[in-house]
Amino acid sequence: MSGELEDNSPSQKISLPLRDKLLPPIIREVVSNAPANRKIPCLIACLSPLCALATRVRTNYYYDGERISALLLQVIIEAPQSSGKQFAADIEKLIMDNTLKSKDQEQRRLEQNYREKKRTRAANQKMEEEPKTTIRVIPATISKTVLVKRADYYERNLGDVLSFWMFAEELAQVTDAGKQGYSNLRTIMRTAYDFGSRFGIDYASDNSYSAIVDINICSMFCTTPSALDDYMDKKAIEGGNITRTVLCQLEDEMGSDGALFKPYTDVQLANIKSILDKIMADCYKDDDTLQPEIFLESKWLEKDIRTWCVSKGDEALKTGSTAIDVFRKRSSVSAFRATMLCYYLYILENNGKDGGLTENQIQWRCKQLYRFFADYILSTLLRRWGKRFEELQGKRDTTDEDGCLRYRIIDKLPDTFTRTEFEVLLQKCKCASPPKVLISIWKTKNWIVETEKFQYKKIKKT
Numbered sequence: 001m002s003g004e005l006e007d008n009s010p011s012q013k014i015s016l017p018l019r020d021k022l023l024p025p026i027i028r029e030v031v032s033n034a035p036a037n038r039k040i041p042c043l044i045a046c047l048s049p050l051c052a053l054a055t056r057v058r059t060n061y062y063y064d065g066e067r068i069s070a071l072l073l074q075v076i077i078e079a080p081q082s083s084g085k086q087f088a089a090d091i092e093k094l095i096m097d098n099t100l101k102s103k104d105q106e107q108r109r110l111e112q113n114y115r116e117k118k119r120t121r122a123a124n125q126k127m128e129e130e131p132k133t134t135i136r137v138i139p140a141t142i143s144k145t146v147l148v149k150r151a152d153y154y155e156r157n158l159g160d161v162l163s164f165w166m167f168a169e170e171l172a173q174v175t176d177a178g179k180q181g182y183s184n185l186r187t188i189m190r191t192a193y194d195f196g197s198r199f200g201i202d203y204a205s206d207n208s209y210s211a212i213v214d215i216n217i218c219s220m221f222c223t224t225p226s227a228l229d230d231y232m233d234k235k236a237i238e239g240g241n242i243t244r245t246v247l248c249q250l251e252d253e254m255g256s257d258g259a260l261f262k263p264y265t266d267v268q269l270a271n272i273k274s275i276l277d278k279i280m281a282d283c284y285k286d287d288d289t290l291q292p293e294i295f296l297e298s299k300w301l302e303k304d305i306r307t308w309c310v311s312k313g314d315e316a317l318k319t320g321s322t323a324i325d326v327f328r329k330r331s332s333v334s335a336f337r338a339t340m341l342c343y344y345l346y347i348l349e350n351n352g353k354d355g356g357l358t359e360n361q362i363q364w365r366c367k368q369l370y371r372f373f374a375d376y377i378l379s380t381l382l383r384r385w386g387k388r389f390e391e392l393q394g395k396r397d398t399t400d401e402d403g404c405l406r407y408r409i410i411d412k413l414p415d416t417f418t419r420t421e422f423e424v425l426l427q428k429c430k431c432a433s434p435p436k437v438l439i440s441i442w443k444t445k446n447w448i449v450e451t452e453k454f455q456y457k458k459i460k461k462t
Contacts, residue, residue: 014040014379016031016372024349025272030043031046033264033268034259041087041248042087042091045220046091047246048219049091049165049167049218050345051071053095053100054071055071055163056282056283056290057282057294058294061333063309063332067196069336073246073337074217075221076221076228076248078250079250081224084250089169096167098273100165103136133153134158134162137167140171144188148200148201152211158289159290161214162216163218164216165217166219167220168221169222191215197214200212200213232245238392243381247380247381247384294344296343301363308332308371309328309329316328318409319409320438323385323389326389336370347362416451417455426438439456
């Protein structure tokens with residue numbers, strides 16, 4: 001996919017970077033059985049639940065220095081009503097039913113039994129200590145207090161943090177719950193995207209729960225455009241919720257036939273179960289204590305990360321777009337996490353397998369996936385929220401109706417121009433970037449040269 005902004009338009013078709021059979025396990029089986037118009041959505045829908053399972057994986061993102069990262073993703077599947085978002089629920093069920101949900105069921109029974117005993121006990125009967133459960137599958141309507149309590153139990157019972165899994169077939173559940181102050185999770189969802197970011201509540205009441213904890217959440221929400229507008233309101237757009245999102249929009253043509261999926265073969269189901277079992281074994285020991293953290297080296301991907309981020313930074317300078325400059329940063333972070341998930345899945349399948357992939361082959365595939373994820377995430381964010389974000393930043397009319405910038409400021413200038421001509425163009429385009437700053441950066445980038453005072457010449461094709 002080219003770095004030109006025109007490629008971000010809805011008319012451009014984005015295709016998978018690898019053939020189905022070259023994708024990592026589980027994702028490979030799911031995507032292979034999907035029709036053509038659901039292959040990319042199925043790929044995206046696999047990412048967050050698998051990241052939630054791979055909660056012991058740690059890695060290091062190029063621009064984070066020494067800070068450690070976990071595989072944390074927040075996915076939203078957007079489509080009009082009755083447009084076939086059920087596939088996401090099917091994928092969630094395939095991955096979670098016999099893993100986290102099965103494990104959580106035992107923990108929830110302990111809590112239910114305790115509450116029933118407490119309710120039916122005699123007036124003077126002494127109750128046993130409340131069970132310290134470790135529940136990881138949480139509803140979208142969970143309150144802040146319960147969420148903090150569950151996160152604190154991880155550290156108290158297991159000595160470390162784990163990732164929560166949150167799934168909702170209707171995002172309206174989240175916005176409806178958010179109308180009650182105690183369960184408005186927008187702030188928590190921002191800190192939950194970053195491993196090591198802590199959230200706390202402190203109540204005076206003995207009947208409540210107070211703690212400062214590291215809450216990590218992987219989530220996937222299905223939504224209609226209207227419900228997404230309610231969820232991603234002005235505060236969410238300006239606060240950074242949108243940039244922490246991997247958005248997948250279903251864009252079926254009017255009158256198109258329903259998406260038909262192939263059933264999984266016994267071999268495919270066996271492959272899926274094998275990898276899921278390995279992921280769970282990498283998380284828990286036989287006695288339900290935690291396995292050690294798994295650190296994945298990522299230096300082999302750093303050049304691709306920097307190249308992509310710098311190219312999009314240049315694009316932001318040439319267009320004067322704050323949206324591209326802001327969106328590109330976390331688009332790369334989310335793409336990196338999705339890529340390291342794929343890297344981990346390849347390794348799991350390769351271990352103990354004769355004639356498996358070489359390390360170079362795995363890395364090559366992952367590099368293709370990183371560039372795909374980064375381009376895809378950025379383009380969907382720009383299309384969905386680019387225009388609104390620019391408006392909130394004090395810019396107007398610099399984007400088309402789909403939120404995609406259609407021109408670059410530098411391309412609108414003649415080969416030679418004056419400072420005054422440049423300022424007039426910026427005013428005409430209603431671009432809020434200071435002309436002096438842009439001129440200075442363009443000179444540093446060697447895109448223009450000052451021939452005389454306040455007169456410039458473009459010196460190479462940009």
